[in-house]
Amino acid sequence: MSEFQIRKDNLTHRIVDTDLSESDISAGEVLVKIDRFAFTANNITYAVVGDQFGYWQFFPPTGNDVKGWGILPVWGFADVVASNAEDVPVGERLFGYFPPATYLKMTPTAVSKLRWIDGAEHRSPLPSGYNAYRRVMAEPNYNKAMDDFRMLLFxxxxxxxxxxxxxxxxxxxxxxxxxxxxxxxxxxxxxxxxxxxxxxxxxxxxxxxxxxxxxxxxxxxxxxxxxxxxxxxxxxxxxxxxxxxxxxxxxxxxxxxxxxxxxxxxxxxxxxxxxxxxxxxxxxxxxxxxxFAPSHIQKRIKDWGPEVFEQKTTAFMQSTISRSASWLKLTQLNGLNGLAEVYQDVCEGKVNPEAGLVVVM
Missing domain, CATH: 3.40.50.720 (NAD(P)-binding Rossmann-like Domain)
Structure with a gap:
Protein backbone atom coordinates (compact mmCIF):
# COMPACT_ATOMS: atom_id res chain seq x y z
CA MET A 1 0.00 0.00 0.00
CA SER A 2 1.36 3.44 -0.88
CA GLU A 3 0.54 7.15 -1.10
CA PHE A 4 1.72 10.15 -3.13
CA GLN A 5 3.06 12.84 -0.83
CA ILE A 6 3.91 16.49 -1.60
CA ARG A 7 6.49 18.68 0.06
CA LYS A 8 4.46 21.73 1.13
CA ASP A 9 7.22 24.32 0.74
CA ASN A 10 8.38 23.47 -2.79
CA LEU A 11 5.77 20.99 -4.15
CA THR A 12 8.29 18.22 -4.81
CA HIS A 13 6.87 14.71 -4.46
CA ARG A 14 7.60 11.22 -3.22
CA ILE A 15 5.80 7.86 -3.09
CA VAL A 16 5.69 6.35 0.39
CA ASP A 17 4.78 2.76 1.31
CA THR A 18 2.35 2.39 4.20
CA ASP A 19 1.46 -0.53 6.47
CA LEU A 20 -2.34 -0.08 6.32
CA SER A 21 -4.19 -3.39 6.04
CA GLU A 22 -7.77 -4.69 6.09
CA SER A 23 -7.34 -5.88 9.67
CA ASP A 24 -6.70 -2.29 10.84
CA ILE A 25 -10.32 -1.14 10.64
CA SER A 26 -12.28 -0.75 13.88
CA ALA A 27 -16.00 -0.92 14.59
CA GLY A 28 -17.87 1.60 12.43
CA GLU A 29 -15.04 1.89 9.90
CA VAL A 30 -14.55 0.75 6.32
CA LEU A 31 -11.50 0.33 4.10
CA VAL A 32 -11.78 1.45 0.49
CA LYS A 33 -9.48 0.64 -2.40
CA ILE A 34 -9.04 3.63 -4.66
CA ASP A 35 -9.78 2.58 -8.24
CA ARG A 36 -9.04 5.73 -10.23
CA PHE A 37 -8.79 9.49 -9.85
CA ALA A 38 -8.36 12.61 -11.97
CA PHE A 39 -5.37 14.94 -11.74
CA THR A 40 -5.58 18.52 -13.02
CA ALA A 41 -4.10 21.97 -12.40
CA ASN A 42 -6.90 22.34 -9.84
CA ASN A 43 -5.05 19.88 -7.62
CA ILE A 44 -1.98 22.09 -7.75
CA THR A 45 -4.16 25.01 -6.66
CA TYR A 46 -5.13 22.91 -3.62
CA ALA A 47 -1.41 22.75 -2.77
CA VAL A 48 -0.74 26.45 -3.32
CA VAL A 49 -3.61 27.54 -1.06
CA GLY A 50 -3.49 24.43 1.12
CA ASP A 51 -2.67 26.24 4.34
CA GLN A 52 -5.20 29.04 3.70
CA PHE A 53 -8.15 26.75 3.03
CA GLY A 54 -7.28 23.57 4.91
CA TYR A 55 -6.70 21.25 1.97
CA TRP A 56 -3.72 19.61 3.70
CA GLN A 57 -5.97 18.57 6.59
CA PHE A 58 -8.16 16.06 4.72
CA PHE A 59 -5.62 13.25 4.45
CA PRO A 60 -2.68 13.44 6.88
CA PRO A 61 0.41 11.67 5.50
CA THR A 62 1.61 8.45 7.11
CA GLY A 63 5.15 7.32 7.84
CA ASN A 64 7.96 8.42 10.15
CA ASP A 65 9.35 11.49 8.39
CA VAL A 66 6.20 13.46 7.55
CA LYS A 67 7.02 16.94 8.88
CA GLY A 68 6.60 19.42 6.02
CA TRP A 69 4.87 16.84 3.83
CA GLY A 70 1.20 16.63 2.87
CA ILE A 71 -1.26 14.82 0.63
CA LEU A 72 -3.14 16.58 -2.15
CA PRO A 73 -6.83 15.63 -2.30
CA VAL A 74 -8.07 14.27 -5.63
CA TRP A 75 -11.52 13.45 -7.01
CA GLY A 76 -12.13 9.85 -7.95
CA PHE A 77 -13.81 6.50 -7.41
CA ALA A 78 -13.15 3.81 -4.80
CA ASP A 79 -14.65 0.46 -3.80
CA VAL A 80 -15.29 -0.80 -0.26
CA VAL A 81 -13.09 -3.86 0.32
CA ALA A 82 -13.65 -4.33 4.07
CA SER A 83 -16.46 -3.08 6.30
CA ASN A 84 -17.25 -2.94 9.99
CA ALA A 85 -19.93 -0.30 9.36
CA GLU A 86 -23.65 -0.95 9.36
CA ASP A 87 -25.42 -0.34 6.02
CA VAL A 88 -22.15 -0.01 4.05
CA PRO A 89 -21.47 -3.35 2.34
CA VAL A 90 -18.27 -4.67 0.81
CA GLY A 91 -18.39 -3.99 -2.94
CA GLU A 92 -20.02 -0.56 -2.65
CA ARG A 93 -18.64 1.99 -5.14
CA LEU A 94 -18.09 5.59 -4.07
CA PHE A 95 -17.42 8.89 -5.84
CA GLY A 96 -15.78 11.69 -3.92
CA TYR A 97 -12.64 13.17 -2.40
CA PHE A 98 -9.74 10.76 -1.91
CA PRO A 99 -5.99 10.81 -1.39
CA PRO A 100 -3.72 9.75 -4.27
CA ALA A 101 -3.10 6.43 -2.55
CA THR A 102 -4.01 2.78 -2.84
CA TYR A 103 -6.31 2.61 0.21
CA LEU A 104 -8.17 4.85 2.66
CA LYS A 105 -9.73 4.09 6.03
CA MET A 106 -13.09 5.88 6.50
CA THR A 107 -15.88 6.27 9.07
CA PRO A 108 -19.34 6.34 7.43
CA THR A 109 -21.89 8.59 9.17
CA ALA A 110 -25.27 10.07 8.14
CA VAL A 111 -25.74 7.10 5.82
CA SER A 112 -28.61 7.58 3.35
CA LYS A 113 -29.63 5.88 0.13
CA LEU A 114 -27.50 8.08 -2.14
CA ARG A 115 -24.62 9.26 0.06
CA TRP A 116 -22.81 9.18 3.33
CA ILE A 117 -20.35 11.41 5.19
CA ASP A 118 -16.86 10.43 6.29
CA GLY A 119 -17.09 11.18 9.99
CA ALA A 120 -13.37 10.80 10.69
CA GLU A 121 -12.65 13.14 13.60
CA HIS A 122 -9.91 15.15 11.87
CA ARG A 123 -12.29 15.95 8.99
CA SER A 124 -15.17 17.30 11.06
CA PRO A 125 -14.09 21.00 10.89
CA LEU A 126 -13.66 20.85 7.10
CA PRO A 127 -16.27 21.82 4.45
CA SER A 128 -19.01 19.20 4.46
CA GLY A 129 -19.24 19.07 0.67
CA TYR A 130 -15.76 17.55 0.57
CA ASN A 131 -16.65 14.95 3.21
CA ALA A 132 -19.69 13.57 1.34
CA TYR A 133 -19.45 10.42 -0.81
CA ARG A 134 -21.90 9.41 -3.51
CA ARG A 135 -23.12 5.78 -3.45
CA VAL A 136 -23.09 5.61 -7.21
CA MET A 137 -24.65 2.15 -7.54
CA ALA A 138 -27.85 3.66 -6.09
CA GLU A 139 -28.01 6.41 -8.72
CA PRO A 140 -30.77 5.69 -11.25
CA ASN A 141 -28.68 6.64 -14.29
CA TYR A 142 -25.22 5.59 -13.13
CA ASN A 143 -22.99 4.67 -16.08
CA LYS A 144 -19.52 3.43 -15.17
CA ALA A 145 -18.29 4.33 -18.65
CA MET A 146 -18.69 8.01 -17.70
CA ASP A 147 -16.58 7.78 -14.52
CA ASP A 148 -13.50 9.40 -16.09
CA PHE A 149 -15.44 12.40 -17.42
CA ARG A 150 -17.26 12.78 -14.11
CA MET A 151 -14.20 12.85 -11.90
CA LEU A 152 -12.31 15.14 -14.29
CA LEU A 153 -15.08 17.70 -14.77
CA PHE A 154 -17.37 17.55 -11.73
CA PHE A 292 -14.07 29.71 -2.56
CA ALA A 293 -16.62 27.43 -4.19
CA PRO A 294 -17.52 25.41 -1.03
CA SER A 295 -18.72 28.61 0.67
CA HIS A 296 -20.97 29.41 -2.29
CA ILE A 297 -22.26 25.83 -2.32
CA GLN A 298 -23.16 26.07 1.36
CA LYS A 299 -24.94 29.39 0.72
CA ARG A 300 -27.02 27.97 -2.10
CA ILE A 301 -27.90 24.78 -0.23
CA LYS A 302 -29.18 27.03 2.55
CA ASP A 303 -31.05 29.28 0.06
CA TRP A 304 -32.55 26.55 -2.13
CA GLY A 305 -32.34 23.35 -0.12
CA PRO A 306 -30.09 20.42 -1.08
CA GLU A 307 -32.55 18.87 -3.55
CA VAL A 308 -32.97 22.01 -5.66
CA PHE A 309 -29.22 22.66 -5.59
CA GLU A 310 -28.57 19.12 -6.76
CA GLN A 311 -31.17 19.40 -9.53
CA LYS A 312 -29.67 22.62 -10.86
CA THR A 313 -26.06 21.48 -10.71
CA THR A 314 -26.79 18.01 -12.08
CA ALA A 315 -28.57 19.47 -15.11
CA PHE A 316 -25.67 21.86 -15.68
CA MET A 317 -23.11 19.08 -15.30
CA GLN A 318 -24.87 16.73 -17.68
CA SER A 319 -24.87 19.45 -20.32
CA THR A 320 -21.24 20.47 -19.88
CA ILE A 321 -19.89 16.93 -19.71
CA SER A 322 -21.68 15.93 -22.92
CA ARG A 323 -20.27 18.99 -24.72
CA SER A 324 -16.77 18.52 -23.31
CA ALA A 325 -16.61 14.94 -24.58
CA SER A 326 -16.06 16.35 -28.09
CA TRP A 327 -12.68 17.92 -27.20
CA LEU A 328 -11.48 16.30 -23.96
CA LYS A 329 -8.80 13.67 -24.68
CA LEU A 330 -8.61 11.12 -21.87
CA THR A 331 -5.05 10.09 -20.98
CA GLN A 332 -4.67 7.11 -18.65
CA LEU A 333 -1.68 6.95 -16.28
CA ASN A 334 -0.50 3.75 -14.63
CA GLY A 335 -0.81 4.19 -10.88
CA LEU A 336 1.18 6.53 -8.66
CA ASN A 337 4.34 5.96 -10.70
CA GLY A 338 2.46 7.13 -13.80
CA LEU A 339 1.36 10.24 -11.90
CA ALA A 340 4.97 10.88 -10.85
CA GLU A 341 6.03 10.92 -14.51
CA VAL A 342 3.72 13.83 -15.41
CA TYR A 343 3.46 15.59 -12.04
CA GLN A 344 6.10 18.23 -12.76
CA ASP A 345 4.55 19.04 -16.13
CA VAL A 346 1.21 19.67 -14.41
CA CYS A 347 2.93 21.94 -11.86
CA GLU A 348 4.56 23.93 -14.66
CA GLY A 349 1.42 24.17 -16.81
CA LYS A 350 2.93 22.13 -19.63
CA VAL A 351 0.03 19.69 -20.06
CA ASN A 352 -2.19 20.38 -23.08
CA PRO A 353 -5.55 21.82 -21.98
CA GLU A 354 -7.39 19.14 -24.00
CA ALA A 355 -5.75 16.38 -21.94
CA GLY A 356 -7.73 14.72 -19.17
CA LEU A 357 -5.28 12.91 -16.90
CA VAL A 358 -6.75 9.79 -15.31
CA VAL A 359 -4.69 7.78 -12.82
CA VAL A 360 -5.76 4.12 -12.83
CA MET A 361 -4.60 2.30 -9.70
Missing amino acids: PLHITSYCLYDNLQDNNWFGAEQVVIISASSKTSIGLGYALADDQSAPKSIAMTSSRNLEMVNNLNIYDSTVTYDNLTEIDASKATVIVDMSGNGDVLGRLHKHLGDNMKFCSNVGFTHWEDGGMGPDFIEQRSEMF
Missing part, protein backbone atom coordinates in the same frame (compact mmCIF):
# COMPACT_ATOMS: atom_id res chain seq x y z
CA PRO A 155 -15.01 19.33 -9.29
CA LEU A 156 -14.12 21.93 -11.93
CA HIS A 157 -17.56 22.53 -13.43
CA ILE A 158 -19.23 22.74 -10.02
CA THR A 159 -16.88 25.70 -9.49
CA SER A 160 -17.81 27.00 -12.96
CA TYR A 161 -21.49 26.85 -12.02
CA CYS A 162 -20.85 28.64 -8.71
CA LEU A 163 -18.84 31.37 -10.43
CA TYR A 164 -21.64 31.91 -12.96
CA ASP A 165 -24.30 31.88 -10.24
CA ASN A 166 -22.34 34.37 -8.14
CA LEU A 167 -21.92 36.76 -11.08
CA GLN A 168 -25.60 36.50 -11.98
CA ASP A 169 -26.69 36.88 -8.34
CA ASN A 170 -24.70 40.12 -8.15
CA ASN A 171 -26.21 41.42 -11.41
CA TRP A 172 -22.83 40.90 -13.11
CA PHE A 173 -21.39 43.63 -10.82
CA GLY A 174 -22.77 46.10 -13.34
CA ALA A 175 -20.44 44.83 -16.06
CA GLU A 176 -20.98 44.83 -19.82
CA GLN A 177 -18.24 42.26 -20.42
CA VAL A 178 -16.65 39.34 -18.56
CA VAL A 179 -12.94 38.70 -19.09
CA ILE A 180 -11.96 35.09 -18.33
CA ILE A 181 -8.21 34.71 -17.79
CA SER A 182 -6.72 31.31 -18.66
CA ALA A 183 -9.71 30.59 -20.86
CA SER A 184 -8.39 27.18 -21.94
CA SER A 185 -8.70 25.77 -18.41
CA LYS A 186 -11.52 23.32 -17.85
CA THR A 187 -13.07 25.52 -15.15
CA SER A 188 -13.03 28.51 -17.53
CA ILE A 189 -14.65 26.43 -20.25
CA GLY A 190 -17.43 25.40 -17.87
CA LEU A 191 -18.06 29.08 -17.09
CA GLY A 192 -17.93 29.82 -20.82
CA TYR A 193 -20.69 27.27 -21.45
CA ALA A 194 -22.86 28.90 -18.74
CA LEU A 195 -22.39 32.42 -20.11
CA ALA A 196 -23.03 31.27 -23.68
CA ASP A 197 -26.31 29.66 -22.63
CA ASP A 198 -27.56 32.81 -20.87
CA GLN A 199 -28.81 35.45 -23.30
CA SER A 200 -28.89 38.03 -20.51
CA ALA A 201 -25.21 37.56 -19.64
CA PRO A 202 -22.58 40.14 -20.61
CA LYS A 203 -20.27 39.40 -23.53
CA SER A 204 -17.49 36.97 -22.72
CA ILE A 205 -13.85 37.68 -23.57
CA ALA A 206 -11.44 34.77 -23.43
CA MET A 207 -7.85 35.53 -22.52
CA THR A 208 -5.29 32.84 -23.30
CA SER A 209 -1.75 32.20 -24.50
CA SER A 210 -0.79 32.25 -28.16
CA ARG A 211 -0.12 28.52 -27.82
CA ASN A 212 -3.72 27.77 -26.79
CA LEU A 213 -5.43 30.38 -29.00
CA GLU A 214 -6.54 27.94 -31.69
CA MET A 215 -7.95 25.49 -29.15
CA VAL A 216 -9.93 28.25 -27.40
CA ASN A 217 -11.31 29.61 -30.67
CA ASN A 218 -12.36 26.13 -31.78
CA LEU A 219 -14.58 25.80 -28.72
CA ASN A 220 -16.91 28.47 -30.18
CA ILE A 221 -18.26 29.47 -26.78
CA TYR A 222 -16.61 32.85 -26.12
CA ASP A 223 -17.72 36.05 -27.86
CA SER A 224 -14.12 37.14 -28.50
CA THR A 225 -10.55 36.13 -27.68
CA VAL A 226 -7.36 38.01 -26.81
CA THR A 227 -3.89 36.81 -25.89
CA TYR A 228 -1.93 37.89 -22.85
CA ASP A 229 0.33 39.95 -25.11
CA ASN A 230 -2.62 41.82 -26.62
CA LEU A 231 -4.80 42.47 -23.59
CA THR A 232 -4.95 46.21 -24.39
CA GLU A 233 -7.29 45.25 -27.27
CA ILE A 234 -10.02 44.89 -24.62
CA ASP A 235 -12.35 47.90 -24.69
CA ALA A 236 -11.47 49.78 -21.48
CA SER A 237 -14.46 52.11 -21.88
CA LYS A 238 -16.82 49.29 -20.88
CA ALA A 239 -17.57 48.19 -17.33
CA THR A 240 -15.78 44.89 -16.86
CA VAL A 241 -15.73 41.96 -14.46
CA ILE A 242 -12.72 39.63 -14.41
CA VAL A 243 -12.66 35.94 -13.55
CA ASP A 244 -9.05 34.89 -13.11
CA MET A 245 -7.99 31.23 -13.16
CA SER A 246 -4.26 31.95 -13.39
CA GLY A 247 -3.11 34.12 -10.50
CA ASN A 248 -0.54 35.64 -12.83
CA GLY A 249 0.37 38.90 -11.09
CA ASP A 250 1.87 40.51 -14.19
CA VAL A 251 -1.21 39.84 -16.34
CA LEU A 252 -3.66 40.94 -13.65
CA GLY A 253 -1.69 44.09 -12.90
CA ARG A 254 -1.56 45.09 -16.56
CA LEU A 255 -5.26 44.35 -17.04
CA HIS A 256 -6.34 46.25 -13.92
CA LYS A 257 -4.24 49.22 -15.03
CA HIS A 258 -5.71 49.09 -18.55
CA LEU A 259 -9.32 48.98 -17.31
CA GLY A 260 -8.89 51.44 -14.42
CA ASP A 261 -12.20 52.56 -12.91
CA ASN A 262 -14.08 50.24 -15.29
CA MET A 263 -12.59 47.19 -13.55
CA LYS A 264 -15.71 46.66 -11.46
CA PHE A 265 -14.82 43.34 -9.82
CA CYS A 266 -12.13 40.64 -10.02
CA SER A 267 -12.90 37.10 -8.87
CA ASN A 268 -9.65 35.26 -8.13
CA VAL A 269 -9.96 31.51 -8.52
CA GLY A 270 -6.59 30.04 -9.48
CA PHE A 271 -3.08 30.15 -8.00
CA THR A 272 -3.78 33.34 -6.15
CA HIS A 273 -1.33 34.90 -3.68
CA TRP A 274 -2.50 38.45 -4.14
CA GLU A 275 -3.31 38.73 -0.43
CA ASP A 276 0.45 38.47 0.18
CA GLY A 277 1.07 41.46 -2.07
CA GLY A 278 2.36 39.38 -4.96
CA MET A 279 0.23 41.09 -7.59
CA GLY A 280 2.17 44.32 -8.08
CA PRO A 281 1.27 48.00 -7.63
CA ASP A 282 -1.42 48.16 -10.34
CA PHE A 283 -3.53 45.34 -8.88
CA ILE A 284 -6.78 46.77 -7.44
CA GLU A 285 -7.13 44.74 -4.26
CA GLN A 286 -10.20 46.54 -2.89
CA ARG A 287 -12.32 45.34 -5.83
CA SER A 288 -10.84 41.82 -5.89
CA GLU A 289 -11.89 38.79 -3.91
CA MET A 290 -10.76 35.19 -3.51
CA PHE A 291 -13.53 32.84 -4.67
